[in-house]
Amino acid sequence: MSFKHKKKYGQNFLTDQDEVLDKIMEVSGVTSEDHIIEIGPGEGALTGLLLQEAAKVTCIEIDTDLEKILRKKYSTNEKFNLVMGDVLEVDINPLIEKKAKVVANIPYYITSPIINKIIDNRDKIDEMYVMVQKEVAERVCADSGKERSILTLAVEYYGEAEYLFTIPKEFFTPAPKVDSAFMSIKFYGDRRYENRISEELFFKYVKAAFSNKRKNIVNNLATLGYSKDEVREVIEQLNISGNERAENLTIEEFINLAEIFEKKKK
Structure with missing residues (x-):
């Protein structure tokens, strides 16, 4: 039985695009030391690659219909940990024993709240690598000009953002109306701006x-x-x-x- 995508969860899954998944793995630099948090794993295409490289992969998924698919694929892998629930309500802190990285194709309709949630957990999360709408990545990573916004400065205050690469809308099912981008935010270990101004x-x-x-x-x-x-x-x-x-x-x-x-x- 094929999985029916749900509009209410903003589900746009990467189709069989090995090139994109390989590029995600390359730019996110996942190592055997890393604990990865994956938000919205979908049917687990990226999850499988993360499990090959990382020490542990904790997936947070809201859709109970996907739970069976993910457990069937990965429950025998001791590195795999599935947490069912809304990422905005899940307490991330106790899920992480040591520093973690976020690597995810996040639901676009709650991009800003998710970024804010990860920022709030920067004591435990060093870096985040996320797929977002192209225009959001352009705003967050803009050095100057009209793309800059409160969101740009909010990210700059806590870390360094980088636009990594573009993913055309045709690479997804169902195809969204806009292109996507993969970007990173690396949080400042020295809290350079937080130490200067509240x-x-x-x-x-x-x-x-x-x-x-x-x-x-x-x-x-x-x-x-x-x-x-x-x-x-x-x-x-x-x-x-x-x-x-x-x-x-x-x-x-x-x-x-x-x-x-x-x-x-x-």
């Missing part, structure tokens, strides 16, 4: 700066209660133009901005 303060200024994409940095930062003259005075110290937009500021500039504004309050 999460709360950093995102206070980032969210304000992006509050209206059509407005410049002066107008947007003024929403925090500063006069436009005060904002201009601060950004001039950093050689930032008053007409600049948030998407063209680097993470360093955001941190410097926040530090100067907060000092002014004291």
Whole structure:
């Protein structure tokens, strides 16, 4: 009996594309030391390759119809661990004994919540390699320009993102409307930005700066209660133009901005 894909779970499985699966394995650099977390394993095409290389593979799957398929294929493999449930509700922390990597083709409709969930578990997860919609990967990995968003800065604050390769929509069943991309996020072991500025303060200024994409940095930062003259005075110290937009500021500039504004309050 063939498996019927469920739209509610955002199921788009890679068809028999050995080339793509091999490339995923190559760029994710899975070793015999690694504990891998795979979110949404589907029918287990990638799972089988992960089990060949890794020390342990923990799969988190929401669809009970896939449970039988996965258990039939892999339950005799002692490296295989299947956790049934919604990844956004599953407590990942106790599943990991030592540092882990995420390697997965994640459901696109909950991409941002999944990335946030993995970020929240960065004490136990060093790196993540995930397939997402192409435009999401472009946004997360953008160095400058209009693709940059709050999500870009949110990822940059915790780690380094890299766009790895593109996967055409025709490589999936059912075929989605857009192409996909495989990307990585490697979390900073030294917590370089977290040690400089608190999460709360950093995102206070980032969210304000992006509050209206059509407005410049002066107008947007003024929403925090500063006069436009005060904002201009601060950004001039950093050689930032008053007409600049948030998407063209680097993470360093955001941190410097926040530090100067907060000092002014004291």
